[in-house]
Amino acid sequence: MSLATFGFLIGCERKQMTPGEAHVQGAKYEVFGVAEAQVFETLADRLLPGARQAGVAHFVDHQLAAADADVLLMIRYFSVPKPFSGFYRGGLTALESASRRIHGKGFIQLQPLQQADLIHDMSRDRIVGWQGPPQSFFYLIVRNDAIDVVYGTVDGFKLLGIPYMPHISPPAFN
Amino acid sequence: MPNDSVDVLIVGAGVSASIFAATLAKAGLKTLLLECGRDRTAADLISSQVFARRNHWSGSAVIELGKHPINFPMNAGEGTGGAGMHQDACWPRFHPEDFTMAHDHGVGLDWPLQYDDLRIYYDRVQREVGMSGDAAAEVWRPPGEPYPMPPVPEFAQGRLLRKGFEKLGMRVAPTPVAINTRPYNGRPACLYDGWCEAGCPIGALANPLTTYLNSAAKAGATIRHESTVVRVLTDNKGTRATGVMYIDGQGVEHKQLANLTILAAFGVQNARLLLVSATDVHRNGLSNRSGLVGQYVMTHLAAPVQSLFNEPTESHLGITAGQLICQDSYRKDKGGAVFGSYQWLIANSTKPNDIIGLANAKPELFGEPLHRFMRDAAKHYAGIVAVVEDLPVQSNQIRLSGTKDHFGVPLAEVMHTVDERSVALKDYAVQEGQRVLHAAGARNVWAGGFGTMHFLGGTIMGRSVADSVVNSYGQSHEIANLFVAGAGVFPTSAGVNPTFTISALSSRAADYIVSHWSSII
Numbered sequence: 001m002s003l004a005t006f007g008f009l010i011g012c013e014r015k016q017m018t019p020g021e022a023h024v025q026g027a028k029y030e031v032f033g034v035a036e037a038q039v040f041e042t043l044a045d046r047l048l049p050g051a052r053q054a055g056v057a058h059f060v061d062h063q064l065a066a067a068d069a070d071v072l073l074m075i076r077y078f079s080v081p082k083p084f085s086g087f088y089r090g091g092l093t094a095l096e097s098a099s100r101r102i103h104g105k106g107f108i109q110l111q112p113l114q115q116a117d118l119i120h121d122m123s124r125d126r127i128v129g130w131q132g133p134p135q136s137f138f139y140l141i142v143r144n145d146a147i148d149v150v151y152g153t154v155d156g157f158k159l160l161g162i163p164y165m166p167h168i169s170p171p172a173f174n
Numbered sequence: 175m176p177n178d179s180v181d182v183l184i185v186g187a188g189v190s191a192s193i194f195a196a197t198l199a200k201a202g203l204k205t206l207l208l209e210c211g212r213d214r215t216a217a218d219l220i221s222s223q224v225f226a227r228r229n230h231w232s233g234s235a236v237i238e239l240g241k242h243p244i245n246f247p248m249n250a251g252e253g254t255g256g257a258g259m260h261q262d263a264c265w266p267r268f269h270p271e272d273f274t275m276a277h278d279h280g281v282g283l284d285w286p287l288q289y290d291d292l293r294i295y296y297d298r299v300q301r302e303v304g305m306s307g308d309a310a311a312e313v314w315r316p317p318g319e320p321y322p323m324p325p326v327p328e329f330a331q332g333r334l335l336r337k338g339f340e341k342l343g344m345r346v347a348p349t350p351v352a353i354n355t356r357p358y359n360g361r362p363a364c365l366y367d368g369w370c371e372a373g374c375p376i377g378a379l380a381n382p383l384t385t386y387l388n389s390a391a392k393a394g395a396t397i398r399h400e401s402t403v404v405r406v407l408t409d410n411k412g413t414r415a416t417g418v419m420y421i422d423g424q425g426v427e428h429k430q431l432a433n434l435t436i437l438a439a440f441g442v443q444n445a446r447l448l449l450v451s452a453t454d455v456h457r458n459g460l461s462n463r464s465g466l467v468g469q470y471v472m473t474h475l476a477a478p479v480q481s482l483f484n485e486p487t488e489s490h491l492g493i494t495a496g497q498l499i500c501q502d503s504y505r506k507d508k509g510g511a512v513f514g515s516y517q518w519l520i521a522n523s524t525k526p527n528d529i530i531g532l533a534n535a536k537p538e539l540f541g542e543p544l545h546r547f548m549r550d551a552a553k554h555y556a557g558i559v560a561v562v563e564d565l566p567v568q569s570n571q572i573r574l575s576g577t578k579d580h581f582g583v584p585l586a587e588v589m590h591t592v593d594e595r596s597v598a599l600k601d602y603a604v605q606e607g608q609r610v611l612h613a614a615g616a617r618n619v620w621a622g623g624f625g626t627m628h629f630l631g632g633t634i635m636g637r638s639v640a641d642s643v644v645n646s647y648g649q650s651h652e653i654a655n656l657f658v659a660g661a662g663v664f665p666t667s668a669g670v671n672p673t674f675t676i677s678a679l680s681s682r683a684a685d686y687i688v689s690h691w692s693s694i695i
Contacts, residue, residue, distance in 0.1 A: 003224060047540045068232040069212060069252070072224045076231075077248035077529060079238045119540060143540060144527070151548060152224050152527035160526060160552035162490040165367035166221035167375045 003054075003153050004170035006062050019055025019062070019149060031064040031085050032057065039092050042108045044146040046115050047139075051146035054153075060145050064088065074144040080133075087133050091142070094132025095122070101129065180206045182687075183417060183432035185403045185447070187211075188256020189673055190659035190680040191438035192386035193299075197684035199393035203691070207395065208420050208430065210402040210439075211252030214259070216383060219373035223528035226372035229253070229260040233402070234579035236442055240570070240591040242626055244473055248529070249629050250440040254397065255382040257440060258673070259373040263352040263380055264495035264519065265305060265674035267296050267316055271506055272515070272668040279506055281513060281595075282566045283470070283665035286637045287646040289316050295678035295685075303380040303677070304358035307350035314501040315350075323355045326364070330488040331556045332497035332521035338614025339500055339520070346498040346520060352380035352674070353493055368523030370494035379493075399423070404583050405451050406435060408653065412455025415656040421581055433695040434655045434687065436648075437633075438680075441471070441662030445572045445632040446586040448643075448658075461633075461643050461650035461658075468572035470634050471590060472667040473626035475562035475600045479607030480535045480555070481616035487556045489532075492523040495671075496559070503606065504669060512602045513595040514563035515669030518610075524555060535622060556616065560603035561627070563669040565593040572632050590626070600624055628672050633662040647683040655695050657683065 007014040008027035017025070029037050037057040045052035063073045064085045073084065080087050095118070099107040103114055110118070121127045123139040132138065150156050157164045182198045184191045187209035199205040210233055220226070231250035238244060251257030270289040275282040297319040306323035309315055325348030328336070339346045353370075354363045364378040377384035387397075400423030407416045407429070417431035437444040445468045449459040459467050498520035506515055525531045532551040539547050570591065574584040604621045611619040636642025639651035648663050650656040659680050661672045668675075687694060 004222070048544055049542065050545075069228065071232060072227050074227070074529065076227055077245060079236050079243065079246055081235065116541060123538060123540070140537065143537075144529075144534070147527045147531070147533045148224050151531075151533065152222065152525075156526060160548060162526075162552050164221075165365070165369075167365075167367070167369060168217065168220050170220050170222045170225055 003059065003149055008058060008062065019059035020053060021055070022058035023053065023055040027058055029058070029061045032061045036089065036092050037061065039096055039107050040088065040142070042115070043095065043119070044142055046112070046119060047143045048146035048150050050150045054149035056146055056149045059149050060088070074148070075141050087141070090132040091138035094130050098127045098130055177428055177430050179417070179431035179433070180204045181433050182206070182436065183208065183430055183434070184436045184438050185418065186256055186439035187254050187382070187387065187397055188251060188438065188440070188660070189258040189261070189382055190676050191256065191436070192258070192382040192390060193677055193680040194436055194438060194659060194684045195390035195395040196386040196393060197681065198687060199390050199395035201688045205390065205395040206430070206432070207397040208401040208403050208418070209254065209397055209399050211254070211399065213399045214254040214383065216375040216377070219375040221369045221372050223372065223525050223531065226260065229373055231440070234583070235585055237575050237577070237585055237587040239587060239589045242473070242590050242592045244471070244588050244590050244626050244629055246442060246588065246629070249627065250442070254399070255373070255387065258382040260371045261381065261673050262370050262493070262495035262671070263673070264349060264671040265352045266350050266499065266501070266517065266670040267318065268668045268670060268675050269314070269504060269515070270316055272666060275506060275666055279513070281506070283634065283636070285646070285665050286635055286642070291646070292675070292678050292682065293318055295681040296674065299674070299677045299681050303352050303385050304354055304361070305350060305352050306355040308348045311347035312350065313345055313347070314504055321350065323358060326351060326353065326355055326493055326497060327366070328497050329366070329491045329521070330486055331492065334483055334485060334487060335520050335556055335558060335611070335614050336498060338610040338612070341613040342610060344500055344502045344610070346500045349496050349499045349519065351493060351495050354378045364493065366492050368490060368492060368494060368525060370523070402581060403447060404581050406437070406447055406460055406656065408451070408453055408456070408460065412453055413653060415653050434657070436657040436659055438659040441629045441632045441660055442572055442586050442588060444658050444660065444662050446574070448633065449574050450583055456652070461652050461656065463639050463652055464642060466634060467643050468632055469568050470566040470631040470665065471570045471572060471588060472564040472566055472630040472664070473590065474564055474628045474667060475592060475596060475624050476627040477560040477562055477600045477604050477624040478557055478622040479560070479604055479611055480557040480620055480622055481611040482550060482554045482618040483556055483616050484554065486553055489524045489555045490552070492521060494523050495519065497521040503603070508599070508602065511595055511598045514565060514599045516560045516562040516599060516603045517670050518607065519559045519561060522557060522559060524557065526552065556611070558607050558610065560600065560607060561669055561671060562600045562603055563596060564667045565596050566631060566666055567591070567593050628661065630661040630664040630667045630672060633658045634665045635663040636665065647686045648679070649683070657687070659683065
């Protein structure tokens with residue numbers, strides 16, 4: 001069971017579905033461009049395999065379009081200038097630039113080991129010439145987005161063998 | 175047109191605001207709370223670390239400077255109950271030596287009151303709210319009434335970690351918490367499922383929604399939500415606060431008159447309001463003749479030491495505050511460059527995700543190794559966290575930025591760099607913590623990075639207008655009917671969580687207002 005249901009755009013109609021369902025059905029992104037979303041979900045899925053299928057790109061995209069008080073992303077804990085889309089866009093652009101500079105191709109075209117090496121360097125602020133939000137902070141935020149959609153759910157708790165025990169379940173569980 | 179005048183206007187609807195509101199409304203005073211966030215009920219408190227983020231700040235930006243940012247949005251709250259909605263309800267008392275640090279050691283600042291001045295208010299709040307713990311087992315606990323409820327039970331994590339402390343000759347006690355272990359005042363007992371930070375919808379944890387805000391509403395106090403105060407108003411002489419200007423959810427500006435104004439928003443915003451409310455009489459901001467508004471901001475250093483055991487730890491059970499505490503190292507002077515107090519929070523209930531979740535115990539892991547760690551940690555993780563005193567440093571301060579928010583109010587800039595003695599204290603604690611976890615039999619022990627937790631200072635209390643912003647009641651030295659509440663008035667941070675002391679100070683100040691009403695206004 002996914003994180004919760006949210007209103008995603010299928011064509012011109014907004015439908016309640018989980019981020020994973022939005023991924024499968026190809027719901028329209030509201031903030032990310034399609035290419036940005038591909039880089040983002042590739043990064044997130046490399047950080048935590050399963051994040052792509054859980055709909056991490058649609059979840060984050062949906063949250064980036066939300067009112068400030070409704071945002072459910074971990075980034076709201078930190079004093080990052082709003083809109084938060086600038087942070088994500090800046091990080092993704094910096095990652096893509098670094099990938100092309102170092103390997104001569106975009107991040108999603110890299111071999112898995114090359115992606116992992118780049119992420120490893122990013123997590124330690126070691127990518128030379130990085131131009132975007134602090135590398136390790138971008139790593140932290142996207143890593144936690146991936147963790148939220150994979151493990152911050154009833155199914156995620158089940159995978160770990162621990163009970164969810166909600167007082168009030170997120171909307172998808174009602 | 176100004177709104178109808180009220181007796182008491184309170185900015186904010188969190189822990190301190192709710193205590194003032196309950197006490198003053200019960201005394202027959204017409205009391206109004208202006209809260210910038212949304213209305214919230216228990217039904218909004220969804221059991222999810224993701225949805226729980228709605229309990230944290232999303233309003234005007236705070237510009238964070240210095241080596242150790244205060245993480246304002248994470249520590250602050252908004253909406254009904256304020257930051258009190260994501261508190262863990264870990265409520266130890268401050269120690270007598272916390273109030274006299276400068277006198278005793280020549281370090282930091284002294285408070286204008288002593289523990290004994292606050293003791294009866296700790297006792298009163300503890301009775302009103304309901305607390306659980308074992309006063310006798312807390313050998314370090316200052317004098318006070320025993321807790322009205324027995325302590326939270328120990329689960330496997332607590333039992334394992336207790337052994338480590340005891341092997342090193344250290345003492346532990348059940349964590350004193352504002353959480354029911356049996357039904358109390360119409361609220362049920364805790365289920366020990368660890369959803370504390372999501373805001374406990376059953377009311378076992380004493381968040382403001384189910385305690386003092388409830389009492390305040392019954393006594394006739396009202397809350398206006400989505401009402402952002404942008405300025406405190408004073409009379410022409412500058413000797414009396416006359417109310418505030420605020421902007422409602424539709425963007426309409428209102429003047430709200432009041433006989434008495436209490437700033438009980440999160441500490442940064444209280445200082446910001448004093449600074450932006452400057453007048454010809456108070457050119458540097460209200461209550462700022464000392465020049466100290468915004469200065470001496472503090473946090474706590476939260477320093478986790480983490481481990482994996484071979485045995486099952488059941489770390490998903492219990493309460494977020496932890497099952498046990500240890501204050502054996504509370505004495506201030508530890509020799510050399512190490513100074514200040516700290517306590518251990520032991521065996522905190524830990525969810526898979528979020529900032530203090532299992533996954534962030536090993537932030538360097540990603541990919542399949544992260545999955546492997548998660549499967550292991552879900553069964554075998556155990557941790558302790560040092561709550562470390564952050565010494566007051568004058569240059570750690572709140573200033574007004576040249577940038578303004580969408581209401582046209584200058585943003586707050588907050589500079590915070592931890593004093594080297596506090597960093598040394600944190601390192602001292604972490605080394606001790608690693609010894610404890612090894613002694614407990616953990617198979618793998620590591621120290622996490624430290625973070626900043628809570629927010630204190632910026633509108634400090636003291637004995638005179640020369641050395642402080644407010645007196646021991648939070649009353650401005652310069653404007654008698656203007657009060658400041660919350661941890662912003664603390665001159666030192668101590669080495670324990672602040673919410674119980676915020677509550678006791680607020681209870682004491684509210685009593686003072688009632689008993690001195692005619693002379694104050």
